[in-house]
Amino acid sequence: MSFILTVKRKFRSWYYALNENRIVTLRAPAIMHGLKWIVSKRYGRAYFKGYYEPKIVSCLLANLKDGDSFLDVGGHAGYFSFLVSRISPSGTIITFEPDPDNSKFIEKIRVLNRVSNVDVVAKGVGSRAGELAFEKGTTSSTGRVRAQGSFRVPIVTIDDTLRGKPISGSLWLKIDIEGFGGEVIKGATQTIAQYRPGILMELHDQSDEREVLGSLSTHGYTFYNLDQLPESIDNPHCRLYVAWPGQRSE
Numbered sequence: 001m002s003f004i005l006t007v008k009r010k011f012r013s014w015y016y017a018l019n020e021n022r023i024v025t026l027r028a029p030a031i032m033h034g035l036k037w038i039v040s041k042r043y044g045r046a047y048f049k050g051y052y053e054p055k056i057v058s059c060l061l062a063n064l065k066d067g068d069s070f071l072d073v074g075g076h077a078g079y080f081s082f083l084v085s086r087i088s089p090s091g092t093i094i095t096f097e098p099d100p101d102n103s104k105f106i107e108k109i110r111v112l113n114r115v116s117n118v119d120v121v122a123k124g125v126g127s128r129a130g131e132l133a134f135e136k137g138t139t140s141s142t143g144r145v146r147a148q149g150s151f152r153v154p155i156v157t158i159d160d161t162l163r164g165k166p167i168s169g170s171l172w173l174k175i176d177i178e179g180f181g182g183e184v185i186k187g188a189t190q191t192i193a194q195y196r197p198g199i200l201m202e203l204h205d206q207s208d209e210r211e212v213l214g215s216l217s218t219h220g221y222t223f224y225n226l227d228q229l230p231e232s233i234d235n236p237h238c239r240l241y242v243a244w245p246g247q248r249s250e
Contacts, residue, residue: 016041023112024048029057031086036112040105042140043077052079055226056174056200059242060084063198067091067169071158071197073125073184074177076141078106081118084172091168093117094161098124098134098153099143125177126155127186137178144178157187171197175212179204182211192219196245203239216243 019039026035028050037048046052060083064070068091070084075095085093095118097103103122110118124132124145133149145153158173173188175181181203191197199216203209213223221243 012041015045026050029061029083031061032083035082035086036109038105038108038112042101043105047077047079055240056080057083059200059226060087060172064088064172065169069093069167069169069171071161071171071173072096073158073173073175075106075120076102076176078109078118078120080174081106082109082113082115085115085118088169089117091117092119092165094119094121096121096123096125096156098122098145098155099136099140102140102143121156121161123154123156124180125158125187126180126183127157128155129157129160130155142178145180145183158184159188159190162191167195171195172200173197174200176202179208181208182215185212185215189219192216198245199241199243201241201243203241209239213241213243219245221245 016039020041022039024037024039026032026037026048039048060080064084064087066088068088070081070088070091070093072081072093072095075081075097078095081093081095084091095106097106097120100122103120107120110120124134126132126145131152132145132155133147134151134153135144135146135149137143171191175184177184181201199221201212203212216223224242224244226240226242
């Protein structure tokens with residue numbers, strides 16, 4: 001096993017030494033065919049090889065349509081925002097990403113593909129506007145708001161962002177911000193009451209799960225994992241959730 005891992009590491013180093021910053025074209029899923037992507041060791045190959053987060057991709061493809069709007073809270077490299085920009089070319093799409101390296105990468109991909117309906121907001125999302133300390137993660141996807149963070153990032157709320165902004169079609173939120181999901185929900189209560197959005201969530205610990213699911217349950221939401229199996233709030237074990245407003249039979 002150690003020999004195999006050594007070979008894989010050497011191949012990875014060799015691959016990125018040759019291909020870093022090369023522009024490639026996505027081929028899968030079919031709706032992403034032709035989107036240009038920048039090869040980067042920081043983000044890996046799953047995006048442009050077509051196997052990144054297949055359950056979330058399938059859920060978005062199955063539930064969104066043209067004209068729908070999408071808020072990507074914790075945009076990382078922007079993949080889901082660009083996916084939805086193709087599903088809903090006439091919809092409003094906003095991706096929030098406080099890590100400056102990530103938000104700059106998303107903007108590069110947006111400009112490279114001349115995407116006009118994705119708005120990149122280089123800020124975090126929380127329960128109130130202001131600033132919070134941010135800690136870089138060990139990977140590009142694990143940065144988080146934390147008191148011990150080395151620099152501060154601006155924070156906005158979902159409610160403030162959407163106030164006075166026209167939203168077309170159905171609204172969907174995707175939340176993946178390393179244990180800070182409860183704060184996002186606190187700052188989105190007006191949006192949840194007004195738009196009854198579908199919500200995709202990756203929750204990172206039981207405390208975050210209980211806070212987020214408990215809060216959404218008071219708004220009449222039903223929870224499923226991405227295999228569409230009913231999930232108990234009292235005994236959470238699945239970290240990828242879909243939250244639907246009201247009851248659903250499917």
